[in-house]
Amino acid sequence: MRRKVLEERTRVTNALETLRHQLGLALGAARNAHSEAEAELTKLRLEQLVLSVGLDHAEDDPRLAEYRGDPAMNAVRSELEDVRSRFYSGWADGPDQLRALVASAAPGPAGRPPGEWLGKLGTFDGTRPPELWRIGEATVDASNVGREHGTTLSFDVAVPLLDESHLSITSAPKTRPTVDALVEGLLMRVLSTFAPGAVKVHLWDVGQLTAVLPNFYALSRTSAVTVHDPTRLVDLLDELAGHIRRIHAYTLQAGYPSLRAMREATGKRVEPWRIAVLYGNGEELATEHLRALKRVASGALAAGISLVLVDVPTVLGGSVETISLLDDRRAVTSMTGPNVEVRLDPALPSGQVANAASRLAEAIVTKQGGPRSFADLLPTEFGRESSARELRAPVGFHEGEPVEVVIGDATPHALIGGPSGSGKTNFLYALLGSLAARYSPDELALYLLDFKEGVSFAGLAPGKKDESWLPHARLVGVNVNTDREFGLALLRFLSDELRRRSAAAKEFEVTNIAELREQDPDGHWPRIVAVIDEFQYLFAERDSVTGMATALLEDLARRGRSQGIHLILASQDIAGIEAFWGKPAVFEQCTLRIAMPKARRVLAEGNQAAVSAPRWHAVVNHESGVAHGNQLAHIPDASSKDTFPVLQRQLWQRYATHARPRLFDGAVAPRLEDSPAFVACEPGVERPRALVGQAIEVTDNAHGVEMASAPGRNLAVMGSNTAEALAVLDAATRSLARQYEAGAVEFALGCALDSCLAEVRALADDLASCGHKADMVTADGIPSLVAEHVDRMSEQDKPRFLVLYGVDAVLPALERKEPGRPSALEHLRTLLKQGPVQELHVLGWWRGVARLKDTLGFGGTDEIGAWVALDVQGSELAAFCPGQVVHWSPRPGRALFFDRSTHASPEVTIPFHRPEVTDA
Numbered sequence: 001m002r003r004k005v006l007e008e009r010t011r012v013t014n015a016l017e018t019l020r021h022q023l024g025l026a027l028g029a030a031r032n033a034h035s036e037a038e039a040e041l042t043k044l045r046l047e048q049l050v051l052s053v054g055l056d057h058a059e060d061d062p063r064l065a066e067y068r069g070d071p072a073m074n075a076v077r078s079e080l081e082d083v084r085s086r087f088y089s090g091w092a093d094g095p096d097q098l099r100a101l102v103a104s105a106a107p108g109p110a111g112r113p114p115g116e117w118l119g120k121l122g123t124f125d126g127t128r129p130p131e132l133w134r135i136g137e138a139t140v141d142a143s144n145v146g147r148e149h150g151t152t153l154s155f156d157v158a159v160p161l162l163d164e165s166h167l168s169i170t171s172a173p174k175t176r177p178t179v180d181a182l183v184e185g186l187l188m189r190v191l192s193t194f195a196p197g198a199v200k201v202h203l204w205d206v207g208q209l210t211a212v213l214p215n216f217y218a219l220s221r222t223s224a225v226t227v228h229d230p231t232r233l234v235d236l237l238d239e240l241a242g243h244i245r246r247i248h249a250y251t252l253q254a255g256y257p258s259l260r261a262m263r264e265a266t267g268k269r270v271e272p273w274r275i276a277v278l279y280g281n282g283e284e285l286a287t288e289h290l291r292a293l294k295r296v297a298s299g300a301l302a303a304g305i306s307l308v309l310v311d312v313p314t315v316l317g318g319s320v321e322t323i324s325l326l327d328d329r330r331a332v333t334s335m336t337g338p339n340v341e342v343r344l345d346p347a348l349p350s351g352q353v354a355n356a357a358s359r360l361a362e363a364i365v366t367k368q369g370g371p372r373s374f375a376d377l378l379p380t381e382f383g384r385e386s387s388a389r390e391l392r393a394p395v396g397f398h399e400g401e402p403v404e405v406v407i408g409d410a411t412p413h414a415l416i417g418g419p420s421g422s423g424k425t426n427f428l429y430a431l432l433g434s435l436a437a438r439y440s441p442d443e444l445a446l447y448l449l450d451f452k453e454g455v456s457f458a459g460l461a462p463g464k465k466d467e468s469w470l471p472h473a474r475l476v477g478v479n480v481n482t483d484r485e486f487g488l489a490l491l492r493f494l495s496d497e498l499r500r501r502s503a504a505a506k507e508f509e510v511t512n513i514a515e516l517r518e519q520d521p522d523g524h525w526p527r528i529v530a531v532i533d534e535f536q537y538l539f540a541e542r543d544s545v546t547g548m549a550t551a552l553l554e555d556l557a558r559r560g561r562s563q564g565i566h567l568i569l570a571s572q573d574i575a576g577i578e579a580f581w582g583k584p585a586v587f588e589q590c591t592l593r594i595a596m597p598k599a600r601r602v603l604a605e606g607n608q609a610a611v612s613a614p615r616w617h618a619v620v621n622h623e624s625g626v627a628h629g630n631q632l633a634h635i636p637d638a639s640s641k642d643t644f645p646v647l648q649r650q651l652w653q654r655y656a657t658h659a660r661p662r663l664f665d666g667a668v669a670p671r672l673e674d675s676p677a678f679v680a681c682e683p684g685v686e687r688p689r690a691l692v693g694q695a696i697e698v699t700d701n702a703h704g705v706e707m708a709s710a711p712g713r714n715l716a717v718m719g720s721n722t723a724e725a726l727a728v729l730d731a732a733t734r735s736l737a738r739q740y741e742a743g744a745v746e747f748a749l750g751c752a753l754d755s756c757l758a759e760v761r762a763l764a765d766d767l768a769s770c771g772h773k774a775d776m777v778t779a780d781g782i783p784s785l786v787a788e789h790v791d792r793m794s795e796q797d798k799p800r801f802l803v804l805y806g807v808d809a810v811l812p813a814l815e816r817k818e819p820g821r822p823s824a825l826e827h828l829r830t831l832l833k834q835g836p837v838q839e840l841h842v843l844g845w846w847r848g849v850a851r852l853k854d855t856l857g858f859g860g861t862d863e864i865g866a867w868v869a870l871d872v873q874g875s876e877l878a879a880f881c882p883g884q885v886v887h888w889s890p891r892p893g894r895a896l897f898f899d900r901s902t903h904a905s906p907e908v909t910i911p912f913h914r915p916e917v918t919d920a
C-alpha cells in the first residue's frame, strides 16, 4: 500500500517537474520574442524618424541626438542608404535622359532658348508637330544618385500641347505676370515653330476686354489671334464645338479617328491647329458654361484643338496636364510629380515678343499675296466641271488660299447681306464669273433679277454697246423695283420648273437631280441658280404679291435643293425683312450665308465676324452663319470696267450656239413690233386676239383678248392717260388687223377727242394700207356710226371692230333722243350686248370708270368681258371684277388687265410703246 503511494507521488512530482520545465522554456521564448519585437519597434521608430528628417540630415538633427552612436541607429541608416542607392541606381542617368528626351520631343522653338528663334518665322508645316513644349527646368540633388554630396543635376521640363493634351494652370497669389509669361512663352514657341497661318489662337479672359496678352496685339489683326468678348464665353465654346463637329464629320467620313491620324496618313494638313486660352478667376464657371467646356474638351484634341485653362477650376475629360504655381518663379507640374519643383523660364523680353508678333502678322498678310485679281478666280480651262452633285467655285482669297462657295445638298440656297456700297454686287459678279467659267451653260442656267434702281445685271444681256451676253443667263431682269410682279413671275416660273423636274424624277424613280442626270443622260437638267438682288422689294407691301412671294419662296427653298434649283437672295437689310419673321423657312434654308463688312443679321446672332471684316472682304459661311463656319475672303474687283465683260465675251464666243437671255428692263417700254406675240400674228388664226400689253412674265408674252363670237367679248380701256389709252387701242387694233387676210375684216374708228385725231387717223391709214376697210369719224359722227352698226349687225358677212376713243366725251350726244327712236346710247348698249355673238366687237376708251358705268346703264357690267385700267384706283374697279378686292394703285407705264374668260384675277400689263404718239 505504502509502496503504491510512493509510486503515485513520484509520478506526480515528475509530471510537475516536466510542466515546470515546459513553462520555463515557454517563458524564455516569450522573453526573447518580446525583446526582439522591442528591438524591431525601436528600429522602425528610428527609421520613421530618420525618414521624417531626411537621411542626409539624420546626423545633425537634434531629434536624433540621443541615438547618436546607438548601434540600432547605425543599422537603420545603413539599411536606408542601401535602399536608396538601390532605388536611384537606375535613375543615375535620369536627368540626362530627360534632357535628351525633351531635346528630341521639343525641337527648335519648342524647346530651345529664345535667343535662337524669337523673331524668326517658323517653317514647320509638316505632319508631326513637336510633342513637348518647354516651360522651365527642375533640379535634383545629385548625391542621391550617387554623385558627390552637395552637387545637383537639372533637367528640362516640358508639357505636351497640340493633339496631345490640354493644359490647366493654377496661379498662386500675385502670380498673374508669371502666368502670362508662361502662357505667352508657350504660345510664342508654338507660333514660332509653324509656318505663318498654321496656328490660330483664341484668347478669352473673364476679367479683360482687350488687354489679354498685349504683346500679341499685332497678330489680332490677322486670323492668328482672336480676342473674345469676356461676356460671351458661350460664343467661343460654340465656335469650338462647331469646329469639332465639322472636323469630326469629315475625318470620320474619310475613315480616320482624328485629324492627326488623317494628317499623318495623307501627309496633308487641312486645318490649322487651334489653341484656346481661357483665363478664369478661380471661381466655378456657370453650370452651362462648364458643361459646354467639358463637351468641347472631350472632343477637341481629335480635332486639333487644345485648351489652356488658367484658374478655371474644372475636371476636364480627355488628357490634361497641370501646372500649379508655388510663387512667381516656381511651380509643380503633373509632368514631374508633386515633389519636383520646376523653375519656370523667365518671361520673354516683351519688346521682342511684340516685334516677333508684328513680323508674324506681316508675314501672314504678305502670304495673302498682293491683292488678287478677278482673273485668279478663273480656271485655266473653261467649262470642265460637272454640276451633277454640286456647284463649287472660289470667290476670293484668304491668306493666299482660295475660298470657295459650294452650292449643293448642304447649302442649297444663299443669303447675301451688306449695307449699300459694301460690295454685294461685286461679290455676285465674282461668283457668277467663277461659276460660269467652270460650268458650261448645259450645267448651269442663271436667272438674274435686280430690284435695285440701276442696271447692274443689264450687261449680261446683249445691249447697244456690247452685243455679247452671258451664255448661262436665261433671264436678266433689271429696273424691276416697281414691278414686284416680275419677281413673282420668276418664282412662279421656278416653281413650274420644280414641278417639271419632280415629275421627271418620279418617272425615272429617282429622288434628286444627280440621280436624274444619271438615269436620263440625254435630258437637259442644268442646275438653276436664281439670283434676286434686293429681294426685300418682293415683300415691300402688305399685299397679295408679298403673300404669294413668301409662299412660293418657302416652297422653292424647301424643295429646290433636291431638284437642283438654288436661290441666291441678296439684300442691304436682312434685318428689315418683316416677311421673314415668324416665317423663318426661307431664312433657315439659306444655309450659305455671305456677310459683307458691317452686314447685320446675315450671320447667326453673336457672330460678330462681319463687324470686323475689312473693306472688300466677305465672310463666307456654309454653316447657317454660326461662328465656326466663318471664312473671311478678300473678294477681287469683279465689277470694274473691262473685267467681267472680257470673260463674258470669251464665254459668249465659246458657247456661240446658246440662245440669248430674255432681258426684262422695267425702265424700257416694250415695242409692239418687237413683241413675239405680235410678230407671230398672221391671218387664219382661229380665234384672233387683240393684244393689249406685255405680260410681266419670265417668257416674253403679251396679254391679249380673244375676240370670239361670244357674249361680252368687248374691250374697255378706262382712265385718263391719253398716251397709254391710245397705245392699248392701237396695239389691239393693229394686232387684230394682222390676223385677217386683206379685206377680211372691217374697222370703224370713232374719235371723240380732237387731241387724238392725228394718231387715230394714222392708224386708220395703216389699216387701209393693209387692205382693210377702215372708216374714221370724229365726235359728231359717232352717234350715227353706232346707229349704222346696229343696223348692219345682222349682215354677218365679216368680223367688224368698232374702235371708239373717248366715248365719255360724246355721252351727251349719244344720250340725245328723238321721239319714237332709240338714242345712240341705246344703240351702243345694244352693240355691246348683242354685237359680239355676231362678230361685231367694241373696243372703247372711257376716261373714267363712272363714265363707263353710265354708258352701260343699269344693265350691269357683263358686256365688258375684258378691260384695261390705267390711272384708276383698284377700289373703283370692283364692279368689273365681281367678288374680288382689286389691289391696284396706278403707276406710270403700267396698267391692270382683266379678261373674265381667262383670268382668275386682274394682272399687271405693260402697254406697248408707240414712238409716234409720245415722241410727237
Ligand SMILES: Nc1ncnc2c1ncn2[C@@H]1O[C@H](COP(=O)(O)OP(=O)(O)OP(=O)(O)O)[C@@H](O)[C@H]1O
Binding pocket: 418, 419, 420, 421, 422, 423, 424, 425, 426, 427, 452, 572, 616, 617, 635, 636, 637, 638, 639, 640
Ligand atoms: N472687292 C472689291 N474690290 C474693289 N472694288 C470693289 C470691290 N467690291 C466693290 N467694289 C467697288 O465698290 C463700289 C460698290 O460696290 P457694289 O456696287 O458691289 O456694292 P453694293 O453692296 O452692291 O452696293 P449697292 O447695294 O449700293 O449697289 C463699286 O464701285 C465697286 O466697283
